[in-house]
Amino acid sequence: MKDALLEVRGLRTVFETRAGRVCAVDGVDVEVRRGECLGIVGESGSGKSVTFSSVMGLVKSPGHIESGTVVFDGRDLRGLTPREMRAVRGRDIAMTMQDALTALNPALTVGEQIAEVLEAHDETLPARGAARRTAIRNTSVEMLGLVGIPSAETRLKQYPHEFSGGMRQRIMIAIALACRPKLLIADEPTTALDVTIQAQVLELISDIRARLGMSVALITHDLGVVAEHCDRVMVMYAGQVVEEGPTAEVIGAPKHPYTQGLLASIPRPGLRGQPIHPIEGQVPDLIGLPPQCRFYSRCAHRRDACLTPVEMRQAGPQRRARCILIGEDEA
Amino acid sequence: MTMTADTPVASESIFRRNLSNFAANRLAMACALIVVLFAVMAVFAPWIAPHDPNETDLFRRLQPPAWIAGGEWSFLLGCDALGRDILSRIIYGARISIFIGLAVIFVATTVGILAGLAAGYLRGWVDILISRLVDILLGFPYLIFAIGLMAMMGPGLWNIILALAYKEWVIPARVVRGETLVTRELEYVEAARALGASRWHIMLREILPNVLSPVIVVATIRMAHVIILEASLSFLGLGVQPPTASWGSMVSDGRAFILEAWWVSTFPGLAILLLVLAINVTSQGLRDAFDPRFSE
Numbered sequence A: 001m002k003d004a005l006l007e008v009r010g011l012r013t014v015f016e017t018r019a020g021r022v023c024a025v026d027g028v029d030v031e032v033r034r035g036e037c038l039g040i041v042g043e044s045g046s047g048k049s050v051t052f053s054s055v056m057g058l059v060k061s062p063g064h065i066e067s068g069t070v071v072f073d074g075r076d077l078r079g080l081t082p083r084e085m086r087a088v089r090g091r092d093i094a095m096t097m098q099d100a101l102t103a104l105n106p107a108l109t110v111g112e113q114i115a116e117v118l119e120a121h122d123e124t125l126p127a128r129g130a131a132r133r134t135a136i137r138n139t140s141v142e143m144l145g146l147v148g149i150p151s152a153e154t155r156l157k158q159y160p161h162e163f164s165g166g167m168r169q170r171i172m173i174a175i176a177l178a179c180r181p182k183l184l185i186a187d188e189p190t191t192a193l194d195v196t197i198q199a200q201v202l203e204l205i206s207d208i209r210a211r212l213g214m215s216v217a218l219i220t221h222d223l224g225v226v227a228e229h230c231d232r233v234m235v236m237y238a239g240q241v242v243e244e245g246p247t248a249e250v251i252g253a254p255k256h257p258y259t260q261g262l263l264a265s266i267p268r269p270g271l272r273g274q275p276i277h278p279i280e281g282q283v284p285d286l287i288g289l290p291p292q293c294r295f296y297s298r299c300a301h302r303r304d305a306c307l308t309p310v311e312m313r314q315a316g317p318q319r320r321a322r323c324i325l326i327g328e329d330e331a
Numbered sequence B: 001m002t003m004t005a006d007t008p009v010a011s012e013s014i015f016r017r018n019l020s021n022f023a024a025n026r027l028a029m030a031c032a033l034i035v036v037l038f039a040v041m042a043v044f045a046p047w048i049a050p051h052d053p054n055e056t057d058l059f060r061r062l063q064p065p066a067w068i069a070g071g072e073w074s075f076l077l078g079c080d081a082l083g084r085d086i087l088s089r090i091i092y093g094a095r096i097s098i099f100i101g102l103a104v105i106f107v108a109t110t111v112g113i114l115a116g117l118a119a120g121y122l123r124g125w126v127d128i129l130i131s132r133l134v135d136i137l138l139g140f141p142y143l144i145f146a147i148g149l150m151a152m153m154g155p156g157l158w159n160i161i162l163a164l165a166y167k168e169w170v171i172p173a174r175v176v177r178g179e180t181l182v183t184r185e186l187e188y189v190e191a192a193r194a195l196g197a198s199r200w201h202i203m204l205r206e207i208l209p210n211v212l213s214p215v216i217v218v219a220t221i222r223m224a225h226v227i228i229l230e231a232s233l234s235f236l237g238l239g240v241q242p243p244t245a246s247w248g249s250m251v252s253d254g255r256a257f258i259l260e261a262w263w264v265s266t267f268p269g270l271a272i273l274l275l276v277l278a279i280n281v282t283s284q285g286l287r288d289a290f291d292p293r294f295s296e
Helices: A048-056 A082-088 A110-121 A129-146 A165-177 A195-212 A223-229 A247-252 A257-264 B014-023 B026-043 B086-122 B124-139 B142-153 B157-168 B170-183 B187-194 B199-235 B247-257 B263-290
Strands: A004-017 A020-033 A037-041 A063-072 A093-096 A183-187 A215-220 A232-237 A240-246 A313-316 A319-321
Touching (some): A020 A037, A020 A048, A020 A240, A037 A048, A048 A063, A048 A093, A093 B187, A110 A129, A165 A183, A195 A215, A215 A223, A232 A257, A240 A247, A240 A257, B014 B199, B026 B263, B086 B199, B086 B247, B086 B263, B124 B170, B157 B170, B170 B199, B199 B247, B199 B263
Parallel strands (some): A037 A215, A183 A215
Antiparallel strands (some): A004 A020, A004 A063
């Protein structure tokens, strides 16, 4: 078994709002192994983005990490000083933002934006002068080539508004990869793109992952994307992980009623003409949640035992799910 | 994948596109030309001015402009009470007005940008401190404030610049703070943080280029104000000291003879009017070009 590159244990991130305390991430464990692609699936507000903002130490005020450990490559990230943490961001862990259209600075050329990351992190560059500039330029051209942008030389001098949406997503990936990070966090890399471009960008990420041997945490709400590109998947609901395991197993035989519901609500060609079954009800309000199964109000299998806190249970050699049905009678 | 045919090969920044918008506005361009002419006049004053601005000639005391009986063509706009050539003094006075205008705006904009970025990006006590200071300074009437400072520091070129810059920086500071508050929430700032950028890097490299356009517009509008304020201080005798020519003090000098020798006050007054008007129209053109929300 491959060893863990990123290991998060018992992460709890809370936001102090006027309406009360919102526990956006509640006791989440994440493990990203070397070279693997982990998919993180969940609805908006399920805590998937906040989990990874917490890993990066970028939770915005009024939010803060209340407890938990974040160990990356043997180092405890929560114990680092802000300066040390800055060195990790971009060099060891890089993140791409949801919306490629707004995630590039409109006032700087693409070349300048790639150069910035290299300037900040790349210690192999020559100290200064023309040699440094040439080295930065060569790396930038190489990165644009890597993400499949033609005539990189001229493209470096252009501004983001001169590129299409898919191209900008590629550029953002190029910037994120410029320092060869060990882990790429791709936060919904395809939401702002149309379907054909989505496939290209995901292909690109998979391809580069294989070539550079890095790990990828792919945050998405699309189980189809996960099925195609991820080794393992982690399903989140209302700030908790509800199920995790190898992608094929989770999608083939979901254990948690929420995962089952998610899969049932995807339209499929084989089910043409049949109604889609959405999950009834709403995601619970994260303020003042009772200590019970968070899926209780929407679950078809709910029973009185669900009104006590439900822990993650082992559901197979590499699988865990947060449901009392597991180990009982195999629902 | 190939580049589509309509992809521009020559790159164009938003800034440059704005400038070409500006160039299309004829009135603004004409006024910009006037401003440039004044600037050229100021820089090359020793070569352009027909006479030494401080050379007195009591035989030419209050000599009228050339086209009025008693005038001479070599003293086109006439002479003042000490027989000094008014045209030459206006040309040299442009140096004072433009230099003070530029210096004050430069100091104020630099300080204002840094203060605004710090307040808008760092928030917290830095913001409270800077914003309250801005509020306090805005509460003082500008001219009274400057007069008070000049009274404390004494007259002189550098003191005027300081006295005006002390208060002037709040204007760009407020503009930059407001723009920074918007910009700091944008995804590319978040992306820069996720790539390990430091606070200073984010403020100066990521945010500043995006808030520069309104700052440039405000700086030009305020330059016109500063020129008027300098003229006001000089008019009150708190500005540049005699015999150095300043438009404000020239208007003041002519006050005593306004009925018999109107030209002594009128021509420097017109110079102020023309320059300030030209700068204002230019800045409005810049605003229209840089901020599409204002253009009709």
